[in-house]
Amino acid sequence: MLHHVQINRLSGNEDVLLPVKMSELASGFDLHAAVAEPVVLMPGERKLIPTGFAIAMPGELEAQIRPRSGLAFKHGITCLNTPGTIDADYRGEVKVLLINLGQEPFTIVRNERIAQMVFQTVPVVEFEEVDELSDTVRGSGGFGHTGK
Template identity: 80%
Template sequence: MSYEVKVKRLPGCEDVRLPQKMSALASGFDLHAAVSEPVTLGPGERALIPTGIAIAMPGELEAQIRPRSGLALKHGITCLNTPGTIDADYRGEIKVLLVNLGQAPFTIERNERIAQMVFQLVPPVRLAEVADLDETERGSGGFGHTGTQ
């Protein structure tokens, strides 16, 4: 089964590449920067980078914005709030919150691949308030309670 996701190129972004998969079996669509001029992130700096697109997708989907591994490995560039969630009813421009965790300034150019967008199914969920929850072996243990690092 496939789902249609409509992509709208925003005014002034006619030259910005649409999201695309870079290989046949890739799960993510690469997103491109729609900056009007280069943006340089110094070490520790962050910026909200426009992509020049908006999308409309069926209610069964969400889009997750994730870092590109090559940018993270080579330059320390990653996304904050990862994965970022785009809900099916959002119609604004997709923007990517990038941060430079590297040790050197990094410049983002127009049309540079900056992140990837992965679509996920969102199951219908109904929350039910109860007085008690069933017990499990784990209980309320969290944040490293198993001793693994």
């Protein structure tokens, strides 16, 4: 099913690439940094990086911001709050919360690919309050209850 998402390139970012799929069957759109000057991310440091655009999407969608595997593997750069959620009613600039979990400073330059954005459908959910839940074999076991 085709979903139409409006995108607005923010003023001053005419040179920043819009989200793009890097291969035909990619699920995510790569996002590019819209930093005015290079940003150095020191080990253990986190910063909010602008992308230079805002979006409007139908109510049945959400956009998830996820790390790029190459940056994570090669440099230890990943996203906090992963996946970050952009709700359908948000109209502000899309920004990416990056952290450097690596051992070396990492410099982010304008138009560098910093994350990916994946769209997902959001189911319509309605809660039904009950006095008791049905039993399962697992029950309330969690947080490693099945072993290593």
